[in-house]
Amino acid sequence: MSENIYLPSIATVTEVRPETPDISTFVVTLDDPQLKESFTYEPGQFAEVSIFGVGECPIGIASSPTWKGFLEFCVRAVGTVTNAVHDLEVGDKLGVRGPLGNSWPTEEIEGKDLLFIGGGIGLPPLRSLIQYVLDHRERYGAVEIIYGARSPQDLVYKQELKQWEERADVELYVTVDVGDETWDGPVGFVPPFLREINPVPENKVTFTCGPPIMIKLVVQALEEMGYADANIITTLEMKMKCGVGKCGRCNIGDRYICRDGPVFSFEQLRRIPGALEA
Incomplete structure (x- = not known):
């Protein structure tokens, strides 16, 4: 994505699929053709989704990296930003900053x-x-x-x-x-x-x-x-805010969930003081 980790890239909503009364899937494509083709991520990573004039929040990328040309975010309307996301219609613009965080261990689990x-x-x-x-x-x-x-x-x-x-x-x-x-x-x-x-x-x-x-x-x-x-x-993605380990909201022990996670094994979590109580 952008060389500036704080700068979102502009994207367009191409499809909205209601999942439940308060959850919808938003399919988005990056406006920059080069970024659209070069954007790569791993399963389990997230992005900061921003609504201009409202704010941003971290949302897991729900699509598979094997699917090219678009991203999917499954969003529950529970706060200011996510309610603003739910107001989006096909053709509307939003910001995407990422991919961020670590990922599910795809290579380590081969054969399992x-x-x-x-x-x-x-x-x-x-x-x-x-x-x-x-x-x-x-x-x-x-x-x-x-x-x-x-x-x-x-x-x-x-x-x-x-x-x-x-x-x-x-x-x-x-x-x-x-x-x-x-x-x-x-x-x-x-x-x-x-x-x-x-x-x-x-x-x-x-x-x-x-x-x-x-x-x-x-x-x-x-x-x-x-x-x-x-x-x-x-x-542990629900505990995050800024996505880059600066705001301190997701700090647990000596770790930042957004930077060192959000994916952890319970073996790792038991070694982090306060992780299982946070």
């Missing part, structure tokens, strides 16, 4: 079986890696995906969930906290659902993202199942 555990808006950061793995399927072992949301209406990427379910090389499990007349699948929270599925830990790396309480209980369950902390990986 993979378990993805997401809750609610926690699926988009995982989706970037899931789609990358599926686009390089021959490099990885078995793929299991466990996903939960508050209700059937709160599930994101409904069409992709159907596609993953139809694949012979993916095991997909979906649950909702509260069902309704439209739902005939499992009902219950993700952590007990995980225990019920009881995926074996041998030769497996797991990636989890979701509400903090879900992650806490998921990690407890995984550890009881025999998963090593080094093989439990998460992202």
Whole structure:
């Protein structure tokens, strides 16, 4: 991107896809033709998305780097900037600063079986890696995906969930906290659902993202199942602000989540004072 890490590049909204009543996916393309072609990133990285006259906020890149020419951001309307993002329409302009942060470990997990555990808006950061793995399927072992949301209406990427379910090389499990007349699948929270599925830990790396309480209980369950902390990986992007380690908001111990993360294994997090309590 720009040589100035504080300077956003101008982008245009090319598509808006509603996912839930308060979550939408925004597809954007960079206006500079050279940047559009040269922009590269890794699964798990994020960008600072800015709305002119309003502000900026860090948002994970939800698309896979194997998809060229555009970026996707899945955004929940929860604050000033994200509500302004939700006001955008096709053709509107925004700023993109990035890519920033580290990434999911794509090379280190080659040959491993993979378990993805997401809750609610926690699926988009995982989706970037899931789609990358599926686009390089021959490099990885078995793929299991466990996903939960508050209700059937709160599930994101409904069409992709159907596609993953139809694949012979993916095991997909979906649950909702509260069902309704439209739902005939499992009902219950993700952590007990995980225990019920009881995926074996041998030769497996797991990636989890979701509400903090879900992650806490998921990690407890995984550890009881025999998963090593080094093989439990998460992202802490919700704690970030400036994206370049200057504002201090995401400082934990001697680390800055935006600069040293947002991706960490739980083995790493247990070595950082206060990381698991922050």
